[in-house]
Amino acid sequence: MSRPESTATLVAQRRERDEVVRGLRRAAPRSAVVRGSVVVGVLAIVAVWLFAPFALVEVTLSGEAAGVRLGESLRDTFDPQRGDNLARFITRIAPRPEQGQTVWGWLLQLLSEKGLRAVATTLAVALAAAGIAALIALPAAFAAARNVSTPDPFGLGGPRPIGMTARLRWQLQVSVARISLAVLRALPEYLLAFVLVVLGPGAWPAVLALALHNGGILGRLGAEVTENVDAGPARFVRAAGAGRWNTTWFVVLPQVFPRFLLFFFYRLESCVRESVVLGMLGVGTLGYLIQNDARARLRYDEMIVYLVLAGVLVVVGDVVSSTVRRRLRAG
């Protein structure tokens, strides 16, 4: 084979390959929504770093200060005076035991007098909230699942046609359930707890806020799982004459239950994190010790101890929860 021929073949092959690639590109699905979202996202990020209160640069177009310089908040954050603050803070996080007390003795006293109690309260708030959230989510999940909340659950069909009113009524129920769950989910726990403080002292504001928010999340996830369930067993039982309730509770629930449990432990983990923080609103979790006890008395050494304790608690919760979830999945 002569050289020019082989070059020509190579060029032809390459051209053919390029054509294939171009064809694949053309065939790839593209959507204006996705592209628009990317553009909006990038523009928003750029705009924010230029114009938000925390902007990186400050552009002055006119006057004698015209030009580009570091953003005001950035300059402020790295101001030498704040550096002094930081230095003072660092000297004050060193443990300051009482006269004649070792550091370990001080630590033990902190933990035994306040720390352990706060840890127990933190866990209790998380557990109580997760329990109530599960109670909210269970019925809500079925109410929001489109294959359960319909005139003809699990699509069995039947001799009688389904009336318009029945269809609308169930559609309405699904919408109401979905919107309520979305609203619960959308409100931040801390904000909810802040408003619920009107319930008076005690743990109710924190527990209820956590329970409502997580009830919204669990309900949504539960509805999602229920809609994806294999309808075979449910149809079988329905055909044998079982009603909506019996089918849902005795056929569908056992099918989706393992997934529900996984979600429960997943949310429990985040409840522990949030429960710590809600202490800042008055309930006696670790957040209370951090914000309203140690910080209020300017005892930054104690504050750091509680912060580390909270971090350890969250990590332990994380490990326990993921172990439980792995076992549930494996079984």
Next chain:
Amino acid sequence: MSSSVGVVPHGVPRAGGHGPVVRRRRPSAVTVVMAIAAATLVSAWWLELDPAKLFAVSDGAGRLVGEVLGAAWSPALFYESPATDLPADIEPLLVRVIAAVGRTLMYAVGAVSLVLVVGLGLGFLCSRAWWERDRFDMGRRSVRGRAMPVVHAAARLISAAMRSTHELLWAVLVLVAVGLTPFAAVCALAIPHAGTLAKVFAELVDEAPRDVAAQLRAAGATGLQRFVFGLLPRARADLVAYGFYRFECIVRGAAVLGFFGIETVGKYVRDAFENGHYHEMWTYIDALLVVVLALDAWSGAVRRRIA
């Protein structure tokens, strides 16, 4: 992970599962439910939760509860204070509400951009997929091969430390250490979310199908090329879904950070509450609600098109 789930929990099982199924004795459903119920009851006892207290609406406190919560359905459109008590040049309430929500979104966008940079970088170091030596690497001892375990472990540790502390605690820490400037607030908000994103990103990439990566490997691609062109596209849909979920969390976090001094929704909610302007308070909360719900709808639209 089904892409239609708005709230994507990490570590939640995928259909089919990976690896050999290890059969262990699993506690029965009844046992688990009983255990959860018992834990809930013990917790309620420890916290002295009294259901009766929740429904006692007859006394004075109950009336306050009704007043505050009832205002949710009638948010204020104008300031509740008489016009004579207001500064003459004050902007209309609704303008103020929109500005507060807008600023909340600004903080969230700023934080999410930091989260993406730090979280994806750290997640890359946390993932096994890139570090793992396959059969082609056998017997080769490179500097990279030796440094890997150390860098990998360090990255995981850093990510765990970042996410083990809540953003509000980071904010308090920053507040007492240097003061909560807007820039410091964005950083505090970004820290735990970046740690979480790193973890989830690493998990998603590690669990993504390796088919394309293996093909690229056979064609002689480098580790980085395999990662970028082989693994990332396979995990894309899950990554986008999770990214949106993180953004929603960050918006909520930015709103709450207002309670600690920056000028987002939380600050205005606290001010209105302290002044007893409950209807105004709900205007801010309802506006936040609308924005979060709109974000939810938007992310749903994008996710449906990507999956």
